[in-house]
């Protein structure tokens with residue numbers, strides 16, 4: 001039966017547009033929630049392991065679920081380009097297939113971000129968002145502390161299961177960042193005999209760096225409970241301690257997603273400890289992190305992570321180049337260079 005559709009304009013176009021756009025904010029959490037559901041159901045892995053596009057019936061049977069609920073999940077995710085529909089070759093049968101986005105959501109892929117989706121979706125990481133406005137109003141209790149009665153590091157120390165989820169989530173971004181540094185500016189690691197990754201988490205970044213640059217002896221330095229759970233890795237020594245007490249001596253210190261967790265005062269204290277830990281003539285501090293305010297397409301990533309810093313850290317923040325430069329100067333360093341990568345990361349090399 002053919003329907004006659006009439007569009008009647010009774011409200012101004014910009015109001016009508018706003019009335020549509022506002023839904024991105026009202027239900028903006030739904031893509032994250034449904035992507036999490038797809039990862040938990042292993043849909044990206046199942047499609048990756050299947051040579052041809054998979055029919056609804058085959059996918060439902062592999063997952064062990066009913067077709068009608070799966071159909072609605074897949075329809076939603078196709079709309080968001082997480083999956084696509086494709087003809088099974090030489091037939092008229094339509095099946096589901098991966099897209100560039102869902103290739104990043106398999107559980108063990110080289111560039112997988114699945115563990116970071118799962119981390120951000122845990123009740124532990126979601127609860128502090130409820131405390132944002134209270135923090136903006138009084139600037140007293142930090143959102144994470146208000147939700148959990150301790151800061152993130154105290155929480156991970158007392159909750160090994162969440163600590164594991166946190167380390168795995170951070171390792172996703174570390175893999176992407178390190179691959180970009182090694183590809184674009186491998187000279188950063190030339191001539192280094194030893195390098196300490198300060199706040200190196202489970203040692204993923206250092207493992208990849210040492211694999212690519214086997215002349216480096218890596219020291220993965222993190223809180224004792226974090227290194228105690230880190231896997232043993234050839235060429236990497238795990239050392240437990242706090243960067244507020246000392247930083248192990250090495251030719252260079254490396255920071256990735258660590259300084260953004262802390263205030264300017266804390267960062268200056270940590271960087272001063274690094275200056276003492278490296279040779280004054282040949283040493284350097286290598287920082288792989290975001291630099292915001294550069295008018296780049298991926299500025300929104302930095303701005304979102306800045307909000308994450310409010311929700312999850314002890315007054316951490318994303319920094320502009322001017323703000324990074326201030327830290328280096330105050331910690332007694334004399335010069336730095338900066339290289340931008342294709343990802344949202346930048347590499348800063350800072351010299352005594």
Ligand SMILES: C[S@@+](CC[C@H](N)C(=O)[O-])C[C@H]1O[C@@H](n2cnc3c(N)ncnc32)[C@H](O)[C@@H]1O
Nearest residue numbers: 170171174199200201222223226242243256257
């Ligand atoms: C956001 S994670 C980054 C992990 C890793 N660098 C990466 O890029 O995936 C911050 C790390 O800093 C560590 N950390 C927190 N406080 C620390 C301290 N006082 N001394 C050393 N490491 C610390 C945490 O345990 C965590 O592994």
Ligand SMILES: O=c1cc(-c2ccc(O)cc2)oc2c(O)c(O)ccc12
Nearest residue numbers: 120152173257258261305308312313
């Ligand atoms: O939840 C996060 C996420 C990040 C993060 C992820 C990806 C990036 O490129 C940068 C940062 O970092 C965090 C962090 O440093 C932290 O202390 C707590 C939570 C998160």
